[in-house]
Amino acid sequence: MITPFQDKRIVLGVTGSIAVYKSVDLASKLAQSGAVVDVILTQSATQFVTPLTFQSVTGQPAYTDSDLWGSQGHIQHIGLARHAKQLVIAPITANTLAKLAHGIADNLLTVTALAARCPIILAPAMDGDMYAHPATQTNLDTLRQRDVTIIGPTEGHLASGMTGIGRMVESIELLGLIRYGLTRHGPLRNKKIIVTASGTYEPIDPIRGIMNRSSGKQGFALAQAALDKGADVTLISGPTHLAAPIGVDHMEIRTAEEMLAAVLKALPDSTALLMAAAVADFRPVSPTKEKVKKSAGGPKLELEATPDILAAVAKEKSKHGYPEISVGFAAESQDLISNARQKLEAKQLDLIIANDISATDAGFAVDTNRVTILDAGGGEEVLPLMSKDEVAQFVLERVIGLLGLSSNEQY
Numbered sequence: 536m537i538t539p540f541q542d543k544r545i546v547l548g549v550t551g552s553i554a555v556y557k558s559v560d561l562a563s564k565l566a567q568s569g570a571v572v573d574v575i576l577t578q579s580a581t582q583f584v585t586p587l588t589f590q591s592v593t594g595q596p597a598y599t600d601s602d603l604w605g606s607q608g609h610i611q612h613i614g615l616a617r618h619a620k621q622l623v624i625a626p627i628t629a630n631t632l633a634k635l636a637h638g639i640a641d642n643l644l645t646v647t648a649l650a651a652r653c654p655i656i657l658a659p660a661m662d663g664d665m666y667a668h669p670a671t672q673t674n675l676d677t678l679r680q681r682d683v684t685i686i687g688p689t690e691g692h693l694a695s696g697m698t699g700i701g702r703m704v705e706s707i708e709l710l711g712l713i714r715y716g717l718t719r720h721g722p723l724r725n726k727k728i729i730v731t732a733s734g735t736y737e738p739i740d741p742i743r744g745i746m747n748r749s750s751g752k753q754g755f756a757l758a759q760a761a762l763d764k765g766a767d768v769t770l771i772s773g774p775t776h777l778a779a780p781i782g783v784d785h786m787e788i789r790t791a792e793e794m795l796a797a798v799l800k801a802l803p804d805s806t807a808l809l810m811a812a813a814v815a816d817f818r819p820v821s822p823t824k825e826k827v828k829k830s831a832g833g834p835k836l837e838l839e840a841t842p843d844i845l846a847a848v849a850k851e852k853s854k855h856g857y858p859e860i861s862v863g864f865a866a867e868s869q870d871l872i873s874n875a876r877q878k879l880e881a882k883q884l885d886l887i888i889a890n891d892i893s894a895t896d897a898g899f900a901v902d903t904n905r906v907t908i909l910d911a912g913g914g915e916e917v918l919p920l921m922s923k924d925e926v927a928q929f930v931l932e933r934v935i936g937l938l939g940l941s942s943n944e945q946y
């Protein structure tokens with residue numbers, strides 16, 4: 536699967552901190568995602584890790600100060616800086632931060648940073664007192680004012696044995712941030728996309744409730760795919776263990792009623808609503824305040840219908856014109872296509888993604904899906920078994936098509 540990292544040149548600067556072990560992981564993840572990763576180590580970074588470590592995971596040469604004075608030296612820093620889509624320095628020490636803030640260029644990394652015209656991301660790692668020092672804080676402010684992105688540090692155990700703020704963020708967060716930065720010029724730039732995901736939870740008593748098997752995987756994949764196309768994404772999800780993609784505005788809800796309120800709040804000026812959530816159709820009429828006692832015997836549950844969110848959205852659309860596009864999902868165990876087509880019409884959708892939940896390799900909780908995309912014009916696109924990420928990309932391509940935008944402008 537093509538990701539936004541494909542063939543993108545990223546310069547990864549590494550300075551002298553024990554957090555370099557996380558940068559090796561980051562370099563590996565970037566390379567596995569298709570990026571071309573040029574690593575530059577400072578002299579002190581080489582005390583913790585060797586260039587060979589990075590070369591082994593990136594398949595690219597890793598540079599040190601010896602390259603600054605080598606045969607390619609006079610053009611090396613300019614070349615690396617010019618071709619980079621992003622410069623990421625992780626970990627960055629207080630010392631290199633200070634150099635960047637003051638434009639000091641005394642090694643290959645700082646010379647490259649000064650020559651770079653691409654977006655810069657810095658992930659500081661240092662002892663808590665060094666981080667809190669006014670000099671470091673002033674340097675960070677200076678860099679922020681120059682539109683440099685600073686992520687972290689976070690709180691926790693530090694190499695000094697102390698606990699405090701100074702830990703470098705995890706590689707997965709940096710990967711998400713880099714991905715977000717690479718995709719801001721996509722075809723859906725400045726378009727607001729709302730995605731709902733996972734199931735809702737309808738309480739019976741304070742500790743029990745009715746829920747369903749939706750994992751949220753398809754919805755979260757749609758949110759990532761929309762981000763990858765450049766959109767501003769609001770992700771509204773019920774209870775799930777999944778981490779939200781970096782860059783989404785994430786709203787967590789529990790019940791169908793709360794999801795309705797969150798969707799209506801997010802709706803103004805939205806371009807598309809992708810309603811992937813498995814919203815409960817029924818809820819207990821009167822959830823109890825106290826825990827239902829076992830000794831009382833099996834309780835009789837009276838259920839009532841939850842509000843239909845897509846029906847409420849259709850009403851809003853007729854009044855205000857947004858969202859331009861509504862996409863629904865139909866999970867069915869029988870008469871999939873005819874049921875889905877009926878829903879598309881009843882809920883006034885532009886597309887509906889029909890999902891056969893009787894298959895074991897598709898639908899709830901698994902990583903793959905087999906769907907048919909139905910459109911309002913009567914069209915029917917049957918997709919083969921594919922990953923939920925790939926399904927998400929297909930859906931976003933269809934949304935881009937409906938909006939009359941060109942998806943050739945990749946990332």
Ligand code: C5P
Binds near residue numbers: 813816844846
């Ligand atoms: O009618 P049914 O619930 O099967 O339709 C499924 C589609 O409707 C999904 O896109 C789901 O997110 C949405 N839905 C809704 N409000 C509900 C129940 C489902 O918008 N109360």
